[in-house]
Amino acid sequence: KTTLDIQTIRKDFPILSRTVNGQPLVYLDNAATSQTPKQVLDVIVDYYSGYNANIHRGVHTLSQEATDKYEQARATIQHHFNAKFAHEIIFTAGTTHGINLVANGFSSLLKKGDEIIVSALEHHSNIVPWQMLCERTGAVLKVIPMNLNGELELDAYYELLSNKTKLVFCNHVSNALGTVNPIKEIINAAHNVGAAVLIDGAQAAPHIKADVQALGVDFYVVSAHKMCGPTGAGMLYGKEEWLNKLPPYQGGGEMIAEVTFDKTTYADLPHKFEAGTPNICGGIAFGAALDYMNAIGFSAIADYEHELLVYATTQLLTVDGLKIYGTALEKTSVISFNAGSIHPYDIGSILDKLGIAVRTGHHCAQPIMDFYAIPGTVRASFSFYNTKEEVDTLVAGVKRAVAMLQ
Numbered sequence: 001k002t003t004l005d006i007q008t009i010r011k012d013f014p015i016l017s018r019t020v021n022g023q024p025l026v027y028l029d030n031a032a033t034s035q036t037p038k039q040v041l042d043v044i045v046d047y048y049s050g051y052n053a054n055i056h057r058g059v060h061t062l063s064q065e066a067t068d069k070y071e072q073a074r075a076t077i078q079h080h081f082n083a084k085f086a087h088e089i090i091f092t093a094g095t096t097h098g099i100n101l102v103a104n105g106f107s108s109l110l111k112k113g114d115e116i117i118v119s120a121l122e123h124h125s126n127i128v129p130w131q132m133l134c135e136r137t138g139a140v141l142k143v144i145p146m147n148l149n150g151e152l153e154l155d156a157y158y159e160l161l162s163n164k165t166k167l168v169f170c171n172h173v174s175n176a177l178g179t180v181n182p183i184k185e186i187i188n189a190a191h192n193v194g195a196a197v198l199i200d201g202a203q204a205a206p207h208i209k210a211d212v213q214a215l216g217v218d219f220y221v222v223s224a225h226k227m228c229g230p231t232g233a234g235m236l237y238g239k240e241e242w243l244n245k246l247p248p249y250q251g252g253g254e255m256i257a258e259v260t261f262d263k264t265t266y267a268d269l270p271h272k273f274e275a276g277t278p279n280i281c282g283g284i285a286f287g288a289a290l291d292y293m294n295a296i297g298f299s300a301i302a303d304y305e306h307e308l309l310v311y312a313t314t315q316l317l318t319v320d321g322l323k324i325y326g327t328a329l330e331k332t333s334v335i336s337f338n339a340g341s342i343h344p345y346d347i348g349s350i351l352d353k354l355g356i357a358v359r360t361g362h363h364c365a366q367p368i369m370d371f372y373a374i375p376g377t378v379r380a381s382f383s384f385y386n387t388k389e390e391v392d393t394l395v396a397g398v399k400r401a402v403a404m405l406q
């Protein structure tokens with residue numbers, strides 16, 4: 001039984017007290033984006049009402065205050081993910097941006113015939129940039145297969161690895177199924193053949209505190225909006241040696257050392273990858289979101305979410321004809337399901353009328369849906385501010401939808 005006081009935590013989130021279609025909001029689309037506590041909202045208002053200024057260039061007080069807060073946020077992120085250096089943390093617009101930054105950088109490091117391995121469990125944002133990279137370089141994309149439980153087949157992965165493998169990409173947690181992947185094994189095996197590894201931590205970061213040094217991972221990317229922060233902010237962690245090797249992604253102000261029309265030299269890390277005016281407020285609010293979650297504590301969060309997952313799984317399985325996709329032993333609080341042959345969209349629409357927000361569709365992971373030969377699923381994803389009463393409301397709603405649609 002959780003030690004967290006969920007009712008008090010819920011008071012931090014103004015949005016949770018609104019109604020939708022005349023019903024109290026039951027927000028179960030946390031894997032798409034999480035809600036924002038007032039501690040983070042206050043930081044956003046403070047920024048724009050107190051010290052809004054451009055950073056790293058002004059001599060004036062506001063600019064210095066904004067620069068200090070932005071760099072403090074970078075240090076907060078560094079400590080949260082246990083990076084060795086603050087300059088290994090690159091502020092991005094989110095996971096997609098971080099992946100594209102790395103994929104672009106590898107354009108000049110790969111040659112025809114090199115191999116890139118991705119997992120069958122990827123989000124489109126961790127498939128498409130690598131396909132584009134393969135088109136640019138002539139490298140070949142290989143896929144780690146999955147099984148019916150929604151787990152990766154590690155033996156098949158080990159067979160794909162060879163001295164041609166240059167890069168391996170895998171998500172830490174699958175957004176469509178919630179599977180927690182064995183990334184330590186994946187990273188170690190890739191390193192044994194000299195390949196670099198990028199882990200997409202978008203879905204793991206709200207539940208699991210990743211230690212990038214203990215993992216030995218080369219790149220780790222997350223989005224702030226999945227972990228109580230704002231949209232349009234995120235981070236790319238890269239090992240210093242890799243970030244020094246990769247060319248810059250975008251050119252512009254802030255990322256240069258010296259510019260003449262003959263030649264430009266680039267700034268040191270992290271600025272080499274941070275061209276232009278960044279999302280200053282977003283970066284600062286990202287730091288505040290990590291402070292908020294750490295004050296609650298990641299292990300208490302994970303324990304409580306597991307409690308919700310087990311309860312919701314048991315309750316949902318009492319619905320006639322309900323099938324859950326993704327039954328891995330290690331999973332986060334995500335349940336992807338269908339009820340009989342009812343289209344997920346129809347269930348989602350009825351739930352919305354009842355004030356319940358879930359995601360329906362392919363969840364930007366069409367290959368997984370193809371694997372199960374389904375058009376999509378209904379996905380309920382739980383956060384630490386959800387309650388068992390909300391699970392009951394969901395289950396009652398699904399039962400009602402099934403009765404109406406069958």
Ligand code: PMP
Nearest residue numbers: 094095096123125171175202223
């Ligand atoms: N990877 C995974 C596993 C995700 O769940 C998401 C968001 N659904 C992304 C990448 C993309 O994140 P963003 O849209 O914030 O760039």
